Amino acid sequence: MGQKEHKASIIERKKEVTTSLENLGLKIYEQMEKGYFPSIEMPSRSTENIYYDPNFRQFILGDRKVRRTARNIRHIRPFTQLVWAAFFSHELATQRKTSTLRDVYYSAQAYEMSFKDQQESNNIITDLETILGFSREDFNIFPEERSAVFGDLTIEYTVPGYEGKTLNLTSHPDGVMIGPALTSSEFVETSANKVIAIEKGGLFTRFIEENVHKKFNAILVLTAGQAPRATRHFIRRLNRELNLPVYIFTDGDPWGMHIAMVIISGSANAAHLRELTTPDAKWSGVWATDIVNYKLPTDPLDEVDIKRLYELQRDPRYKDPLWQREIKTFLKIKRKAEQEAFSRYGLTYIVDEYLPAKLEETK
C-alpha cells in the first residue's frame, strides 16, 4: 500500500475510504464469480517484517507478504471476518455512524459472525487497516479513550446534523474533546503559530487558566497519557495543514519520554499505517537535564524504569544525540520528576519561566 498523502477535503478522504472498501469487496466478488477461492495479499505484520525507516522517521513494514485465502481451512474464518469487517465499516461510512472496537465485537454477533474475544476482532480490524492503508478511525471506528484540544482554531463540522457549522476551540474552558466529530472536521482558520501537547490534565487546565494559548499563540492539546491514534493524527494535521510547529511536554521519566516519541515517530504496532506521526514535533521537556538544571523535587527511578531506559537506549527511534544524552542522564542521576514538580517555585513558574525557556531551546 503506497503512502496516502493527506487530501485537503475530509469529504474526499471519506470517499476514498468507501471506494477502497468497495474495491476490496469487488476483488473478492470477482474471484468467486470466476470460480476461485478468494484470496487477499497483505504485508506481514510479524516482528521480523517491521523495520525502522530513517526517511519516514517511523516504523514501516518490509516487503514480506502474507496471503489469506478462503481455500485454507485455517484462513477461512479470519478471512470471512475480514470481509464482514469491511462490509460493516462500509455500512458505518455510508450511514455516517461511528463505532468503537468494543462495539464491533458485539455488532458481529448480529450477523452471526462470532469473534471468540475482543482480541480476535481487534486483529481483524488491524488486518483491514493493513490491507487498505487507512487507520480504523477512517472506518469510523474510534477508541474509547479521549483527549482534548483548546486554542484559537476554528473548525467546520462534517458530521451529520452539524454540516457547515463552525466552532472556535476556545469556546469551552475545559477544552474540546477530540472525538469522531472533531477528527472529521475541516480546519478553517487559526491565529496560533504553534502547538503545545501536554501529557497531563492538571497542567493542561493550568495552561488554559494562565492564558498560555494567548501568551504563546498556541493551540493546546491534552494527550491524557499515551496519545490515542485519533489525537496523533490530529496533531499531525495541525502540523501539516496549518504548518504549526509542535512542542511536547511530558513527565520527566522514560514513560513520558516515550509518549513524546510515539507522537513523533509512531509505534511498532502501527507500522502498517502512515499519517499518525509528526516527525518534526519536538520533545521540550521535562528532560533529565532539566531535573538537574532546575533542581526539581524528584523520586528515585525504580527497576522497571531503569529496564525501560535500557530498552529505549537500543531503540532506533532514540538514536538522535539529544535522546541518547537524556537517557544517559536519567541513568546517571537515577531520579525522575513529574511536570507538577515546578510548583515548588510557585504555581506560575512553569508558565513564566520554564515554558518560554524550553520553547526557545527546542525551537
Added chain:
Amino acid sequence: MAQVTFEEISASDFFYRNRDIAGFTNPSRAIFAAVRELVENSLDAAESLKIPPDIYVRLSYEEEASRETQVYRLRVEDNGIGVPPRHIPSAFGQVLFGSKYKLKQQRGTFGLGGKMAILYGQITTHQPAIVISSTGMSKIYMYKLMIDIQRNRPIILDRKVLINKERWRGTIVEFCLEGDYLRAMPKILEYFKQTAMVNPYANLTFVDPKGRLYKFTRVTKEMPDPPKETLPHPYGVDVELLQRLIHVTPYKNMLEFLRNHFHRVGEITARKFLEFANISPSKKPKKLSHQEIVRLMHMLKKFKGFLPPDANCLSPLGEELLRAGIVKELKPDFVAVHQRKPSTYAGHPFIVEVGIAYGGEIPKKGSFVIYRFANRIPLLYDEASDVSVKVINAMNWRRYKVTPDMPIAILVHVCSTKIPYKTVGKEFIADRPEVRREIANGLREVARQIQRFLTKREHVDREKRRLGVFSRYLPKIAQFSTKLAGREKPPDVKKLLRSVRKFGAEGT
C-alpha cells in the same frame, strides 16, 4: 486323656461344610451362584445335542427369612438333552455324581454346581426340590427329592410319570432357597447379559421377583461344534490320575497302557518314551510301586517327544459367533474379533478368543469395559486380579490411538480342558505365561484393527468438519462481498464447496 474321634464325612457333608468353595459364600453370592449353576447346566444340556438352547429362569418371592434375606423359589427350564429317569435322583440328589468327569471343555467344574444349589436350598429352607425331565420319549418323569446330607444319598419323596404327548424334551428344576436378591440383582442381570453375549444362539428369559421380564433373544442358530472327549495328555498328568488309570486299566503292559490311555501317544512315541524312561515295555502297570509311579510322572513331564495336545477337545466360540454376540448385546459402531491358534500350558490345551468393540451402547466411563469369559462362563468377580486385566493394563494402547475415555469394550475368552483358575472360587484366571502371551497377541491383533477403524473415522470426521467450516463461511464471504461490491446476485459457492472434498487434508 481326651478321646479323639475320626469320622468319615460324605461328599455332601464336605461341601455343606465348605460351601465357599462352590461360591455360596453369603446370601447375595448364593442366589447368584444358584442361578448361574443351573443356567450353565441347562446350556450344556442343550449344546451337547447341538440344539440352540431355550432357557427360562424364574425367581419368585416366597417369604421373609431374616432381616436381610428372603426365601425365593427358583425355577429353571431348558430344552436340553434331558436326564434318563433312572439317573434323575442321583443326578440331582447326590454330590459328585454326574457326567462331567471326562476330559473335555465344560462349563461346570466339579459336577456339583447344580446339586450344590439344591443342597444350599435344602439347608436354608428345608424344602424338597422338584425335578421334571424327559429325553423326548413317550414319558415325562417328575421327582420330589431331598438330599441325605450325612450319607450323600437322594431321598425320593414323590415320583410321578406323565404321558409326553407333545414329545417335550428338557429338564425343569424348581426349589426354594434363602438369599438376598436385591443385592445380587446387578450381578445376576450382568450375568445374563454376558451369557447372552457368548451364547448368541441361545434364548434366555429371566423373570425376577418383582415380575420384571428380561429377554435375551438369539440372533443365530449356528452353534460351535461340541467339544470331543479326549484322553489326558502326558504333560498334564499327576500321580493321582496315574493311580486311577492303573486301577481301572485292562491293559497288561506299559506299551499298551501308554498307547491307550494317553493323548498323542502312539506305538512309536510310547516305545521312545519307555526307552527314555528306562521302563520295560512289557512291565505290568499294576505292578508299579508308588515310587515308580512318581518317577513315571516326572519322566512323562521331562520327555520332549510328545506332540502338543490336539485342540479337538476344545469348543471355542469362533470369530463369527463372537462377533454376532458382541453386536447383539452392545450394538457397537465397530467390532473386531480374533481367535488364536490352540496352545498349551502344562499339558492342557487352550484357545484364546478376543474381541474389541467401539461405541454403540458401550458406556464412556474413563476406562475400558472388560468382559472376561472362561469356557463361555462370564467371570464377574475379582476383575483386578485376572490375567486378562493385567495384560490389558500393560498394553500401550496409545500406540493404537485408543484412549481410556473412549467407549471401548474388550472381551477375552479362554477355553481349555482345565482353566488355570487361581482360586477355588473360580472367578479369575491365573497369570500363566503361556496364557498371558496368547491373550496379549490376540489383543494386539484386534487393537491393530481398531486402530485402522479409528484412523479412518478420524479422517472422515475431519473431512466432515472441514466441509462444515467451508459451508458455514463461504456463503457469508459471498454475501458480504456482494453487498460491498454493490452487486445484486451473490456468486455461486456450490462449485467451491464441491471442490473442498477433493483437496484432501491440505493445511493440516
